[in-house]
Amino acid sequence: MPRWPRGVGATSLIVSPYARAIAVAPASQLHESVDAASPDEDKLDLYLEHVAESLHDQAHASIQDLYHQYQHEAGTVIDRIVPYDERPPPSRRADVLHKARSSVADKEGDGLILVVHAQIGSSKLVPTKLAVCSGFVIDASLSNHQQGDTIVTCAHTLEQMYGHFKRNSTSDPRTTSTISFILPSSGKPRVISNLLSSMPRSDVIVLEAQPVATSCRLRPLPLTPFPVYTGTPVLTHLFGSPDPPTVRRSIARTKVTPHRGGTEEVESPISWLGGHAWRRWGSGVMLGYRSYTGLELEVGV
Numbered sequence: 249m250p251r252w253p254r255g256v257g258a259t260s261l262i263v264s265p266y267a268r269a270i271a272v273a274p275a276s277q278l279h280e281s282v283d284a285a286s287p288d289e290d291k292l293d294l295y296l297e298h299v300a301e302s303l304h305d306q307a308h309a310s311i312q313d314l315y316h317q318y319q320h321e322a323g324t325v326i327d328r329i330v331p332y333d334e335r336p337p338p339s340r341r342a343d344v345l346h347k348a349r350s351s352v353a354d355k356e357g358d359g360l361i362l363v364v365h366a367q368i369g370s371s372k373l374v375p376t377k378l379a380v381c382s383g384f385v386i387d388a389s390l391s392n393h394q395q396g397d398t399i400v401t402c403a404h405t406l407e408q409m410y411g412h413f414k415r416n417s418t419s420d421p422r423t424t425s426t427i428s429f430i431l432p433s434s435g436k437p438r439v440i441s442n443l444l445s446s447m448p449r450s451d452v453i454v455l456e457a458q459p460v461a462t463s464c465r466l467r468p469l470p471l472t473p474f475p476v477y478t479g480t481p482v483l484t485h486l487f488g489s490p491d492p493p494t495v496r497r498s499i500a501r502t503k504v505t506p507h508r509g510g511t512e513e514v515e516s517p518i519s520w521l522g523g524h525a526w527r528r529w530g531s532g533v534m535l536g537y538r539s540y541t542g543l544e545l546e547v548g549v
Contacts, residue, residue, distance in 0.1 A: 292489035295524040297376045299437050300366040303429050308439035308458065311365055311426035315410040317443035318403065318453060324445040326454065328388040328398075336470040344483055344529045355467035356435030359385050360485060362521065363401045363440075363455070365409040367416075368425040377412055379405040382487055383430070383455075387468035396441055397466045399430060399455040403448060428455075431521055436460050449540060475547045480534045489525040 309317075333340060343358045360382060367377040383401030406428075413426060428440035438457040445454045459465070476482065520527035537545040 290489055292380075292521070292524045293378060295521075296364050296366070296378055296380065296431075299429065299431070300364065300368055300376060300378075300427055303437060303439050304368060304425065304427055306439050306458070307441070308427050308429070309441055309443070311367065311406070311409050311413055311428065314365075314406060314428060314440065314443045314455075318406060318446045318448070321443060322446045322448055326388065326445050330386060330388045330471055332473060333470045340468075340470050342469055342483075356464045357385070357432035357466050358434070359467050359469035360433055360527075361385060361399065361466070362431040362487070362525075363399065363405070363428070364431065365405055365428045366426065367409065367413055368427065377409070377416075379409040379412075381405040382485060385432075385466045385468045386471060388454075396456040396459050397438070398444070398468075399440075399457055401453060401455065403446060403451045403453045406453065430455075430457050432466050433520065435464070435466065438466075475537075476534045477547050478534055478536045482532050482534055483529045484532050485527065486530050487520060487525055487527045491526070 342360070361384065363381050363383045365379040369376045381402050381404075383399050386398050386400055388398040409426070429437050430440065431437050438460055440455050441458040442456040443453060444456055446452065457466075517526045517528040519525075537547070539545055
């Protein structure tokens, strides 16, 4: 599974269609103190392999289908309206202090999910391959209750898994079985049924998760149509497995106090996904935007 040492990964809730990347303080600048781990120690891998095998009998889109949609739907404008909250109430904000003990009424999870692309094997000689990233749920679903939840996540893990599939697929059906699914912070896993739109140059895709008949919809997070100004403090969701890192603050950083919680409390790793992984919110700062040609851009220009 592609990962940082000991599975350290990150996702930002800030996405811009006008810049190739969002310049927040990356994980390397947070100076995570981690040691290399052997594959046998990563219990998240074993758990994800088990989930992939248990979901495989459900109707789902294959990696091949999703990649073809990724190419075909590049730049597609989705015909859905996303609610805009100028000042979201606490029930709609990201729970950066992890103090919500239960999901919002009629919703599951906290808006953050793990996205998994898998090529399922059948033995030690044909092992399961995984590509993992995080993402978040947005309120862009249709009024039809059969419509699935809408997920925003990165594109490069789908590209990586499709590349692996193309290099290693054979006529043997044991090596060509693929599936993509999501794991919410609480609630049942859901298979990916569709790719709605993509922005390949910005590393962004929008996915649709198959609804679960016995479960509620996933809780969405609010979006703002306005870009983040340079110098704005931001929080980045970090996750990993198997053990949480020791955080060494060896560089000066802007103190972030969302909900008056304080930096120390925000950055404490906690258990995630039933103890199979850890998570925390790390503080950073918006450094700026660049165009596809490398030119620095300013908000409003």
